[in-house]
Amino acid sequence: MNVSTFTRLAGLLLVAGFFYSCGSSGANLDELIANNNYQKALTEIDSRLDENPSQPALYIQRGEINAELARETDPELRAEFYTKTADDFNSAIEYDASESQLSTIDSLRQQYWKDEHNAGLRISENEAVSERYQRSEIHFQNALILRPDAVSSYRNLSVAQFNLGEIDEAITSLETALDYADEPSAELYENLGYLYLEKGNPAEAAQYYELANTNMEDDLNLAFGLINAYISNGNSAEAANMLETLVDENPQNANLRNVYGTQLYEITSDILEELKTAYSDNNSELTEDLRAEAEEMGQEAEEHLIEAFKRDTSNTKYLESLAVFYNNLASQYLALTKVSFENDRTALRQKAYTLIDFAIEYYEKLIDIDPNNDEYGDKLEVLKKLKERQTVSANN
Structure with missing residues (x-):
């Protein structure tokens, strides 16, 4: 072998060795x-x-x-x-x-x-609640690393987070699920509505409940969620509109009637505030319309509150609703007598004292059930003093 051939072969070997040393170890x-x-x-x-x-x-x-x-x-x-x-x-x-x-x-x-x-x-x-939800939260988070589009994992993760008190995180999980859902279910919207209600954001809650877009008459849980959102947002008119339909569909449901009656009272209260302003503005035409409207709305509220109590006379909540209704409405009518026209004052005062009589009646019933309740006793004492004042005024 001559020198040139040897040199050429050595070069080839060096090249092969270089690639071999830098290449795979060939391990199986x-x-x-x-x-x-x-x-x-x-x-x-x-x-x-x-x-x-x-x-x-x-x-x-x-x-x-x-x-x-x-x-x-x-x-x-x-x-x-x-x-x-x-x-x-x-x-x-x-x-x-x-x-x-x-x-x-x-x-x-x-x-x-x-x-x-x-x-x-x-x-x-069998585990402690906090540990149970902490562990499940970790598993669902792991699952979502592997499939970040898994709507069911987001939903279950949100449940764990909610039970751990992580409301913001639970909302984020459901809103992410919403991004991945091809056809978001009514339940997904409903759950978001509920979480926003829990967070104290009724306006956002109402938006999601409305997006659920299901037949409210067929899904009372969804209906109650939306109604609660409206009530929390101070929108008694929308709440009452929904409740009217639900009461028509479920006339024996005492709770529906009680909530409906309460919202009708809130509307009545707003009308009476408008009436007070109309008296202050000396708007006689408007005051007449508002008095009639308040009377009609207040009567309807009273009817539903009474119907709720009739359907479940053992429920103290319904009894208390009536007592509070009469007490609060009486206070508003008494307040009106201070700003009303002279011609209206006697009728407004008489209306207030009629309501006081009913309030006394229902607070006495509450005390019979719970004689140690100081709040009931204090309310009754104030009402009786107002009643005595009317009697003294009448005799004079």
């Missing part, structure tokens, strides 16, 4: 994984991807390994591994995974998601 990945030698397997995969990142199969294998490592750790430590799994599956897709590989990715993603989601659902009922 399947064997490493089968022996649970995950760290060496990960090192080998990283090395091969450094050489050539366009290898979807390796990303899938690395994703599987990280998912297995996640399963071997406590739930609260799995997020890092699952994030790597999700990133690897996405990388495999970016590097033009084949149809078969895409199918594998979907299958694995679904499997890992399902395991975490179901683990969240299976949390033992």
